[in-house]
Amino acid sequence: MMAPAISPELDIDALLRVQEMRGERWVNIIRLIFALAGLGMLGAAWDLNTSAANLGFLAQGLVMLAYCGVVYLLMWLRKDAYIGWLKHLSIVVDLAVVHSSFFITASNHSGVIEYYQGFFPLTIALWNLLAGLRFNVKAALWSAAVSTAMSGAVLWYTVAYGDGMIAIVSDHSVFGEKAINPGDEMMRIVFTTMPAFLGAVFARVTQGLIIRAEEASLHRARLEQEKERLSKYLSKDLAELVLGDPSMFELGGTRRHATILFSDIRNFTPLAERQEPEQVVQVLNEYFTEMVTIVFRYGGTLDKFLGDGLMAVFSVPFDLPHHELRAVVVALEMIEAVREFNLRHGLESSGAPPLSIGVGIATGAVVAGNIGSPERMEYTSIGDTVNFAARLESLNKSLGTHIIISEETWRAIRDRVPTRPLPPIKVKGKTGEPRLFAVDISEVDAEMLRALRTDVLSEFAPADLGRELSTGPLQVH
Helix, strand or coil, X not given: CECCCCXXXXXXXXXXXXXXXXXXXXXXXXXHXXXXXXXXXXXXXXXXXXXXXXXXXXXXXXXXXXXXXHHHHHHHHCCCCCCHHHHHHHHHHHHHHHHCHHHHHCCCCCCCHHHXXXXXXXXXXXXXXXXXXXXXXXXXXXXXXXXXXXXXXXXXXXXXXXXXXXXXXXXXXXXXXXXXXXXXXXXXXXXHHHHHHHHHHHHHHHXXXXXXXXXXXXHHHHHHHHHHHHCCCCXXXXXXXXXXXXXXXXXXXXXXXEEEEEEEEEXXXXXXXXXXXXXXXXXXXXXHHHHHHHHHHCCCEEEEEECCEEXXXXXXXXXXXXXXXXXXXXXXXXXXXXXXXXXXXXXCCCCCCCCEEEEEEEEEEEEEEEEECCCCEEEEEECHHHHHHHHHHHHHHHHCCCEEEEHHHHHHHCCCCCEEECCCCCCCCCCCCCCEXXXXXXXXXXXXXXXXXXXXXXXXXXXHCCCCCCCCCCCCC
């Protein structure tokens, strides 16, 4: 069983760049709304301002609209590109437009006091706060620095040349008068800049949330990918249990007591010679789909396909109760499924030799785990028991049997399934002549198979697979 492929690692920088550009689009939308609202307010207050102030505010709104169009066009032309410098330029433009109100109000009825005591400081604070929408801490700090520099320059200009702008510079705090106090205004600069630092905190927290959300999404996607891949080798319940244990995908193996099943198609070559390759593949796919479904039904694991045969393991990777009986019932169900397969495809009536299978089952110690390299590994079972089961399967043809089981398997199922001993025979890789048994399929009628199926499946509790399970005798229902 091949270990699942792991998706590429999360590219955090690329993810954050995408979020920055999304944030820049939102800021541009807010900029557009702000410009349109400003022009609307200008129209409503047109008769209240001086002509020079109206022209100044109109130019200010048109500049904002033009810049919105430039940003939209740039981002439309470079949809998938990261324009890192755009956020810094936008911050400068937005704050410069707002601070230009200082010079516009100088030509209005109240002079620059309108700038200091109107809504313009709030607008500066708003743009500083919006810097956090770009999900970039450096952008927010850049906004704080630009805002402080521009506001400081405006205050210095007011102190130096305020007398000509209807602004009296007072040496004490003043409120509600046509005067300003430099100390009060410096505090105002601090408070209008503070939202930029809040934006930086927002950007930092949001970055973390975005990264964690994307990691969680990627993790779910990996699990689904791995589950989909594992479901080709394990039942869905087993796949979920394996995914809950990351150590399953590390190199290495563990010694387990398991039952190994090998099956192989007989008379497949004559059938393949009579059909086109595409038809052969279709027949094999349909056959294997049925066989794998049977293996999974009884908690078995598909280890691998072997040409027109397969290898299944029971009690790997988790303990499985009565794994010997499960393997034998799987073999019986496979033979029954092949009979139905022949009838469905009309093989027996077409003159072509019908399909038949041989099954070899052995129980004993195996080493199960990942074998290979970190880049490519295969989860499989190896050992003498595996080799023994494969050789038992190959003996069916010469002995004229369908299911051959080892002595250890036989001891576990002899009270449940009719069997008969086979004559002594030499098995490659085994010393002496091991005792072998054939399942007497002629004695297994539909009622017995149905009882075995019900009995075994009633004991199958997927939630308990990860724990030590009972291996006591089954009770007949």
